[in-house]
Amino acid sequence: MSRRVLSAVAVLLAVVAFVAAGEFKGKITKVDPDNNKFTMTVDEKDQEFTVTKDTKFTSAKGNEMKGALKSKAFSEKRLKEGVPATVVTEKVGDKEVVKEVKLMGGKKQADK
Numbered sequence: 001m002s003r004r005v006l007s008a009v010a011v012l013l014a015v016v017a018f019v020a021a022g023e024f025k026g027k028i029t030k031v032d033p034d035n036n037k038f039t040m041t042v043d044e045k046d047q048e049f050t051v052t053k054d055t056k057f058t059s060a061k062g063n064e065m066k067g068a069l070k071s072k073a074f075s076e077k078r079l080k081e082g083v084p085a086t087v088v089t090e091k092v093g094d095k096e097v098v099k100e101v102k103l104m105g106g107k108k109q110a111d112k
């Protein structure tokens with residue numbers, strides 16, 4: 001019986017972890033590297049996200065980006081058009097924590 005209970009608890013925790021993770025697709029329109037924040041338009045609504053030192057940034061080519069929000073990929077010119085991206089978050093306590101920012105599409109992406 002204890003195996004069934006442990007299995008049920010493990011499945012429940014896996015489901016909760018899956019539900020707690022979020023994925024947002026949209027365009028990054030504003031970055032504030034000094035405060036570790038960026039604004040992304042998702043379904044025509046602006047949402048603000050805060051990154052941490054552990055947030056992973058990936059270019060459209062799949063390479064890890066150096067410089068995070070200070071990267072050339074977030075130049076003023078590109079931000080005017082909006083930088084297509086997917087943001088993966090995870091609920092930690094009562095806060096949404098950005099785990100990964102994946103840039104999408106585009107012919108040229110700056111990795112540095």
